[in-house]
Amino acid sequence: MTCIILYMNNKITKILIANRGEIAVRIIRACKDAGIKSVAIYSECDRTALHVRLADEAYCVGPAPSKESYLNQNNIVEVIKQSGAQAVHPGYGFLAENASFAKLCENNGIIFIGPKSETIALLGDKLEARKTAIKAGLPVGPGTDFDIKDIPKAAEQAKGIGFPILVKAAAGGGGKGMRIVREGDNIVESIESAIREAGSAFGDGRVYFEKYFERPHHVEIQILADTHGHVIHLGERECSVQRRHQKVIEESPSPVMTPELRDRMGRAAVDIAKASHYVGAGTVEFLVDDKLNFYFLEVNTRLQVEHPVTEMVTGIDIVREMFRIAEGRPLSYRQEDVQWRGHAIECRIYAEDSANNFMPSTGVLHEYREPTGPGVRLDAGVVADSEIPIYYDPIISKLVVWGENRRQGIERTIRALKEYRVSGVCTTIEFALAVMQNESFQQGKYATDFIDREFPDRIFIGNRGELEQKAAMAALVYEVMNRDKHALDMSRDKRSPSSNWLMHYRREGVKRLV
Numbered sequence: 203m204t205c206i207i208l209y210m211n212n213k214i215t216k217i218l219i220a221n222r223g224e225i226a227v228r229i230i231r232a233c234k235d236a237g238i239k240s241v242a243i244y245s246e247c248d249r250t251a252l253h254v255r256l257a258d259e260a261y262c263v264g265p266a267p268s269k270e271s272y273l274n275q276n277n278i279v280e281v282i283k284q285s286g287a288q289a290v291h292p293g294y295g296f297l298a299e300n301a302s303f304a305k306l307c308e309n310n311g312i313i314f315i316g317p318k319s320e321t322i323a324l325l326g327d328k329l330e331a332r333k334t335a336i337k338a339g340l341p342v343g344p345g346t347d348f349d350i351k352d353i354p355k356a357a358e359q360a361k362g363i364g365f366p367i368l369v370k371a372a373a374g375g376g377g378k379g380m381r382i383v384r385e386g387d388n389i390v391e392s393i394e395s396a397i398r399e400a401g402s403a404f405g406d407g408r409v410y411f412e413k414y415f416e417r418p419h420h421v422e423i424q425i426l427a428d429t430h431g432h433v434i435h436l437g438e439r440e441c442s443v444q445r446r447h448q449k450v451i452e453e454s455p456s457p458v459m460t461p462e463l464r465d466r467m468g469r470a471a472v473d474i475a476k477a478s479h480y481v482g483a484g485t486v487e488f489l490v491d492d493k494l495n496f497y498f499l500e501v502n503t504r505l506q507v508e509h510p511v512t513e514m515v516t517g518i519d520i521v522r523e524m525f526r527i528a529e530g531r532p533l534s535y536r537q538e539d540v541q542w543r544g545h546a547i548e549c550r551i552y553a554e555d556s557a558n559n560f561m562p563s564t565g566v567l568h569e570y571r572e573p574t575g576p577g578v579r580l581d582a583g584v585v586a587d588s589e590i591p592i593y594y595d596p597i598i599s600k601l602v603v604w605g606e607n608r609r610q611g612i613e614r615t616i617r618a619l620k621e622y623r624v625s626g627v628c629t630t631i632e633f634a635l636a637v638m639q640n641e642s643f644q645q646g647k648y649a650t651d652f653i654d655r656e657f658p659d660r661i662f663i664g665n666r667g668e669l670e671q672k673a674a675m676a677a678l679v680y681e682v683m684n685r686d687k688h689a690l691d692m693s694r695d696k697r698s699p700s701s702n703w704l705m706h707y708r709r710e711g712v713k714r715l716v
Contacts, residue, residue: 212313212529214238214289218282219253221293222272223583224599225505226253229291232521241285243278245271247591252583259285266593272296275303282312289313289528291521295595298504299326315528316482317503325478325501329372329410335498338477340470343415343489343497349408350393356411357389363413369393371400372408375500377447379403382414417649418489420444421456421496423471424512426520426535427480428527434537435468436512436520441487442650443637445560450630451637452508453547454515456490457608457646463494474501483509483524507550510581510602514546545611546604549619549634553596556633556662562596563628565589570598573621577604577614590627598629608646612638636662 216239219226226242230253233240242257247266254260261281264271271277273296282290290312292298298316305319316322325331329349335342344363349372350356360367360383369392371379379400381392393409401407424436440456441449455464471486478501485506487499509520523534554560570586582599590596603618605611619635640656642648648656 212288214313214525214529216241216285216287216289217315217525218243218278218285218287218290219257219293220272220278220290220297221295222248222251222253222594224581224597225293225295225507225583227256227583228510228581229293229521230256232519232525235519236522236525238525239287241281241287243272243281245593247589247593252585252588261285266591268296268593272594275300275306278303279306279310279312282307283310287312289315291315291524292504294504294507299502301326313528315524317480317484321478321480322503325480325503327372328370328375328500329408331501332410332498334478335474338470338473340474340498341496343413345412346410349410350397353390353393356393360389360411363411366414366416368412368414369396369409370412371396371404371406372410373406374400374404379409380447415489415491415497417651418442418491419456419458420449420487420499420650421459421467421490422485422487422502422506423467424506424509424520425471425475425480425484425486426523426527426533427475427482427484428533429481429530430532431476432533432536433472433475433480434533434535434540435471436516436518436540437542438464438467439506439508439511441508442648443643443652444650445653449508450550450552451548451634452511453545453608453611454511455542455545458490458494460494463490463496467496470496470498474498482527483520507597507600508548510579510600511546511548514579514602514604515542515544516540517543544604544606545608546602547611547615547638548603549601549615549637550630551598551601551622551624551634552630553590553598553627554630555628556630557660558628559660560630562592563590564592564596565627567598567624568626569623571621571623572599573601573618575614575618575621577611578618579603598624598627601634612644633662 217233218241219229230240240257242254242260243263244251244254244260245264245266263277263281264274290307297303299322301319301323304314304322307314308319333347365385367383369381379396381396383389383392396409397407400409420441421438422441423438427433438456438459439452439454441452443451474486483505485502488496489499490496513520553563555563567584567586567588572580579602580599584598601618603611603615605614616638619631622631637643642656
């Protein structure tokens with residue numbers, strides 16, 4: 203009832219986007235489609251960024267380091283007041299799942315486009331989310347429902363759960379404060395290490411145990427909930443292609459999904475949303491084993507990076523629905539209205555060196571040309587000459603491709619990846635191309651260990667033709683043998699045409715290396 207009173211009859215005419223990059227651009231475009239004024243914020247190094255150029259208004263909120271700008275809650279609230287915006291959309295990352303920021307907005311009469319602060323606090327704590335899931339009747343894997351204080355005693359309890367187990371941080375994610383412990387490993391050392399890392403990353407050293415499932419599928423369900431008690435799900439996304447426990451390629455529908463499993467997982471996601479009095483867009487994540495048993499993992503109380511995959515197969519604009527919910531209006535759709543058509547795949551294109559364990563690659567995009575054509579959608583936060591700074595997540599763009607079926611979706615994705623032209627930084631384009639051409643991926647027979655299993659040497663060579671493949675391999679050998687010298691040369695000459703090993707050597711006459 204509180205939510206209804208807060209949002210009822212609040213027509214939003216101006217929204218501040220408390221984020222940067224491609225997600226800020228995505229939300230700004232949704233504002234323009236809805237006839238809503240958009241306000242951008244930026245750090246000093248983002249002064250000329252694309253999201254700043256596209257917004258109706260833009261305000262600097264501090265120096266480049268995120269803690270002094272995009273995480274500076276008081277500065278952002280002051281800008282919201284100064285701009286006259288009634289609402290703030292946090293996007294993902296930064297303050298999107300920060301309960302104290304949501305509460306600060308509520309206390310200042312600002313509509314936070316997302317769940318209530320108490321819901322964020324409840325579900326953002328993995329231990330509390332696990333307890334909520336159990337009360338709501340969701341299947342939950344074996345584990346502890348309390349944080350580990352007595353480490354020697356916890357080591358004994360781990361044996362009761364059964365190895366392997368996962369030590370997880372209660373207050374965060376992204377692989378931080380997480381350790382896989384197998385039988386015979388030093389479990390005490392793993393727990394202590396996880397506690398230290400969790401404390402450093404989140405200011406909260408609580409950890410707990412979960413049963414570690416070998417080779418599961420990571421499947422998530424998109425939900426929407428309004429202030430009138432209506433909750434629907436928009437189906438699933440398969441998110442098992444991961445590096446460092448972070449997703450890099452997603453697709454919908456999942457290759458392992460059946461209509462009956464989708465219905466059961468969808469109902470489970472709706473149940474925990476209702477149990478937590480959820481409002482807004484969110485994602486309920488599950489692990490699915492080889493027998494199609496599923497287990498609750500966590501709830502992400504925000505818009506997901508991969509939300510365009512769901513938009514492509516359902517035709518539902520999730521960001522626009524978030525605006526409606528924040529205004530207190532009912533959802534535009536009932537559950538029976540949601541239909542899934544075709545197949546969508548998203549490749550996150552990062553400024554990373556795939557051959558060097560996906561290490562970030564910073565610099566200026568001397569060349570940036572996006573693919574186009576039937577079924578292709580690009581969500582990007584850059585243009586040619588944009589800079590990829592060291593301070594933030596190095597995502598460049600998201601390639602989202604739709605096909606009438608999975609086979610066509612993969613073929614179109616391959617075509618689109620080959621059309622990309624990026625120079626100035628290393629990218630994950632060749633990695634994504636190698637994944638699309640991988641037999642296990644094409645057959646839909648892959649799990650969360652996909653990268654380690656299929657590419658143990660981290661050599662990702664996409665098939666761009668025999669000559670190009672030879673050139674790419676030669677360039678890779680040259681790069682590995684001369685990595686340190688190349689990095690030194692790049693630091694001395696900022697005008698070098700590229701640090702992307704494939705594009706650089708193609709442009710500079712790599713044929714002589716073959």
